[in-house]
Amino acid sequence: MTKNLKNQFVGAFCAAMLLFVLAGTAFADQTRGPVTNLPLPRYVSLKASKANVRRGPSLTHRIDWVYTRRSMPLEITAEHGHWRRVRDMEGAGGWVHYSLLSGVRTVVVEQDMLPLTVRPESNTPSVAHLELGVVARLGECNADWCKISSGGYKGWAPKEVLWGVSADELRE
Known part of the structure; x- marks a missing residue:
């Protein structure tokens, strides 16, 4: 490869990387609110x-x-x-x-008679059952379960039956 061709290749590569970085920055800015700078959605x-x-x-x-x-x-x-x-x-x-x-943070229960379990596992005892449409306060969440509370009861529910929490959201 000639030196001139190599310089052109390096220049084109650097330009492409700069565009990639700028596009990534623009995309990151689109996921933040322009007023609060908090994530959207x-x-x-x-x-x-x-x-x-x-x-x-x-x-x-x-x-x-x-x-x-x-x-x-x-x-x-x-x-x-x-x-x-x-x-x-x-x-x-x-x-x-x-x-x-x-x-x-709150969530809406999307399953009728949703069991609230003692631990984030389906084979553990239930502390209560929540009706479809109940609004509950959101606590911690792991990959598949969230701790919620409603009507004086606290327990774990599968994330997939709660509206108001993202599927990939983790909370401590």
């Missing part, structure tokens, strides 16, 4: 017992519906100023003012 809960869900991020936008279930988990998918675009477990969404949201 992310889960939160409804702080208020009533929250207007609007078409856009301002008070001048039309109210599409009203959330009326305090502590309901929501997924934030976008940020604009003091507004957060959220999505609920049914896929419905809109813009909610950030003051109506809380960082306290």
Whole structure:
């Protein structure tokens, strides 16, 4: 290989690597909220017992519906100023003012009569059974199980039957 050809190859390789790094940085920036710099999407809960869900991020936008279930988990998918675009477990969404949201993590039970187990294993005793749609507070999570609490009961539930926690999310 001639020296000139080698220099061209090295130059092209360096340019390609620079583009790769810049593209990776741009992708990383897209997964962070422009206002809070927190990950997007992310889960939160409804702080208020009533929250207007609007078409856009301002008070001048039309109210599409009203959330009326305090502590309901929501997924934030976008940020604009003091507004957060959220999505609920049914896929419905809109813009909610950030003051109506809380960082306290909750989940919705997606299996009727879900057994809460003593340990994160299916063959351990149950401490309670939760009905479909129950909102529970989220505790620690390993790869497949999460510790949740509701109605004075605490126990472990399979992550796959909970809405409000990512499949790959680990919590201590």
